[in-house]
Amino acid sequence: MRDNMVAVRLFRVEPMLTLTKAPCNSATPDGYTGTPGILIIPRQGPLRAPHLMLVARGPRRCEPSPGVRVFADSHVVAGLGDGTNQGTPALADVLTDASAAQIVAPPEGPGLLDRYPGCGVAVAASRHGCLAGLRDGRLAAIRGAAGFAAGADPWPAVYGSFVHGWWTARMPLEGLVTASVIVGRYIGRTESGLGCFHVAGRGRIRLARRAPWSTGGMSA
Numbered sequence: 001m002r003d004n005m006v007a008v009r010l011f012r013v014e015p016m017l018t019l020t021k022a023p024c025n026s027a028t029p030d031g032y033t034g035t036p037g038i039l040i041i042p043r044q045g046p047l048r049a050p051h052l053m054l055v056a057r058g059p060r061r062c063e064p065s066p067g068v069r070v071f072a073d074s075h076v077v078a079g080l081g082d083g084t085n086q087g088t089p090a091l092a093d094v095l096t097d098a099s100a101a102q103i104v105a106p107p108e109g110p111g112l113l114d115r116y117p118g119c120g121v122a123v124a125a126s127r128h129g130c131l132a133g134l135r136d137g138r139l140a141a142i143r144g145a146a147g148f149a150a151g152a153d154p155w156p157a158v159y160g161s162f163v164h165g166w167w168t169a170r171m172p173l174e175g176l177v178t179a180s181v182i183v184g185r186y187i188g189r190t191e192s193g194l195g196c197f198h199v200a201g202r203g204r205i206r207l208a209r210r211a212p213w214s215t216g217g218m219s220a
Helices: 157-166
Strands: 004-012 016-020 035-042 050-057 067-079 096-100 122-124 129-134 138-143 180-188 195-209
Touching: 004 157, 035 157, 050 067, 050 157, 067 157, 096 157, 122 157, 129 157
Parallel strands: 016 195, 067 096, 096 122
Antiparallel strands: 004 050, 004 067, 035 050, 035 180, 122 129, 129 138, 138 195, 180 195
């Protein structure tokens, strides 16, 4: 079970981050490439400052903070098709390997999360992006960042942990719709003293609610 534990940390970015598409100068000699993260830069709505969520599976580096930590949590991520431990999905907070049809189930019928009462978020992936379904019936689809290479942390799992962490931290989901969403890896601080974030891609998040008619409109 320890291998399925994921730690998320949400920071209000202060003073700023260095964004780069090239490897940061602060990459370590042992090949450490940074912690997967999602940077949210608000444009309008309820958010007033950039926020960065870091998503780490297993032991993590104690890299310098990118700002003021506003939330931290740990949760279990498991795949529906995980044949190595059939009990893991039942204990998961975030489920991956779901299908869009399973997530966007008619309200009058049992949905995927109804079969896993302890799970808060389920994620489906496709070549266009990811779709996350929350227990309260909301859907959060992201497009444009499906190619994010996260090594041992596949992008659907990173996105599911991000949605779970954002929701658990009681951050406004509505603020994600108008924000710039940048995915990548946080390396640490550069010689200038600013945090370094290696950009892998950008995405756009849309919100909806489960409806009887809709696997098409919000599918990933």
